[in-house]
Amino acid sequence: MFDRRSTFGEALDNPAARAILERWMPGIAASPMATQFRDGRLGSLIALVPTLEDPAEREKLWSALAEVGDDVERAPYAPAIAPDPGYESDEVARGSASVVLPDAVAKWGVLEVRFEGPSHGNPFVDVELDAVFSRPDGSQLRVGGFYDGDGVYVVRALADAEGDWSFQTRSTARSLDGLTGALAVGPAPEGAHGPVRVDGFHFRHADGMRHLPLGTTAYAWTHQADALQEQTLRTLAEAPFTKIRMCLFPKSYLFNANEPEDFVFAGSLAEGFDYTRFDPAHFRRLEQRIAQLAELGIEADLILFHAYDRWGFADLGPAVDERYLRYVVRRLAAFANVWWSMANEYDLLWAKDTPDWERLAEIVGEEDAFGHLTSIHNCRPFYDYSRPWITHVSVQRVDVYRTAENTDDWRERWGKPVVIDECAYEGDIDQGWGNITGEEMVRRFWEGAVRGGYVGHGETYLPEPGADEVLWWSKGGELRGSSPERIGFLHALQSEAPEGVWDPLVSDWDVPWGGTEEHRVGYFGFNRPRFRNLMLTEGEWTVDVIDTWNMTVDRLPGTSRGTVRVELPGRQFMAVRTIRVAD
Secondary structure, eight states, X not given: OOOTTSBHHHHHTSHHXXXXXXXXXXXXXXXXXXXXXXXXXXXXXXGGOGGGGSHHHHHHHHHHHHTSOOOOOOOOOOOOOOOOTTSSOTTSOTTOSEEEOOSOEETTSEEEEEEEOOOSXXXXXXXXXXXXXXXXXXXXXXXXXEEOSTTEEEEEEEOOSOEEEEEEEEESSGGGTTOEEEEEEEOOOTTOXXXXXXETTEEEXXXXXXXXXXXXXXXXXXXXXXXXXXXXXXXXXXXXXXEEEEESSOOOBTTBOOOOSOOSEEEETTTEEEEEEEOHHXXXXXXXXXXXXXXXXXXXXXXXXXXXXXXXXXXXXXXXXXXXXXXXXXXXXTSTTEEEESOBSGGGOTTOOHHHHHHHHHHHHHHOTTOOOEEOBOSSSOOOTTSTTOOSEEEXXXXXXXXXXXXXXXXXXXXXXXXXXXXXXXXXXXXXXXXXXXXXXXXXXXXXXXXXXXXXXXXXXOOOTTXXXXXXXXXXXXXXXXXXHHXXXXXXXHHTSTTSOOEEOOOOSSSOEEEETTEEEEEOTTOOOSEEEEEOOSSOEEEEEEETTTTEEEEOSXXXXXXXXXXXXXXXXXXEEEEEOOO
């Protein structure tokens, strides 16, 4: 049978399958474009066909193809592995493993309890462990445990309440079952505000601190050499960004040809991977980077799946996908600065369709006791962002030029915060998604901001001749572009609003307005008027002329009321701000 895993070429070479493709995918199968997609998977190529955005129509296609036989042999997916109920004999005393409690835990930190237990067999799959924690207020939560190698098992909780905590374990391994303990959580340190939550169309930390997700992208930065990772952190320390998108699996794509030293799973591309065993050392290094991001006030937007793969991670099968997700979430959900992105460009992952994503999101929700922000990112068709497990909209450009201009419409459509994580990248590579100017990047940030949303940054400047092939969007390193400083300027202006955010306001036909009714910002974008007549509502107002590129704010003398003529410099990327004077 032909299915999502079949290549386009395999199906084209079969007359019956080709006839089906010419019916359902005529713009590709029955056109000169067909040859360029021969190696593509059918499950990925359906994203190019608008009519197949409907799940019911996709199911009709797969049903028709399933009736056509092929002679391609595919290895079956690995089966699920249940914990071994006889992993330890009855002679092992229940609750006999050693318990190692942390010395001190601060609020919003990682509350980690370690157990020294058995190591025979394969504890990654043979042993199931979880713990029920009791918070100071008497409420309880369940967190899954994980094997950390060398006979060490761990349960982690996000210390979200100050006071006395206690726990009791449950396990299929007798020595790990029924262990108890108590520990105290102290006050939050300065600068720690807890996980980010949705606040209407915006975001706040759990302690009420406003969060503006000024994001950047460095997909594979944690898969590089340590020296480059450290350079990335130094760069972030000087940049304005408060969120970074990053992949758990390595990336294989343009400017991404180097081989990582280690992986989520034990093994290598040359020797193969053992999908029943994880690499704890790899995760410890990742956790160190997540903790370092937290020290910088940066959220780690962790991409759980993506299609840019040469190792086989994009098509692990349902059982291994679930094993991977449970291990990842159990290890990382205790970090306050984690967000979950189910996928980067979900529709390019040919082995998964909507029911798969719904099942995988359910697993994440089941294992994450702390409700971290969760979304899923598209390439072409949007996901249904009204789904209850999705906390915010995470999208990329829908047009070569016009994307951020849709922000207010998307807010209204889905009723959730809108984050345009990929609006294109400032740079000079040959791809249209990676060669916009700094001016255009900043313009897109402003177009999204005045419409009540958030836009993400990335940078793809070619390295100098003879230099290593390091582009920020992929490997991190150093920022070379002109937009980050201007993005920081925008951030500062937004923070000056009464609630620290801008919402869309009733706008002019040619100028979008955002902010609040008392604190209004109009953005001219490409246009370059020499003056603008503003009609102010009742009361006294201050009027500011903002040069978004040169990062200046010039206030008109005194206050204004009624209609006021504002002189402008006749340059692009200008804005005006009016603030009502308090009585």
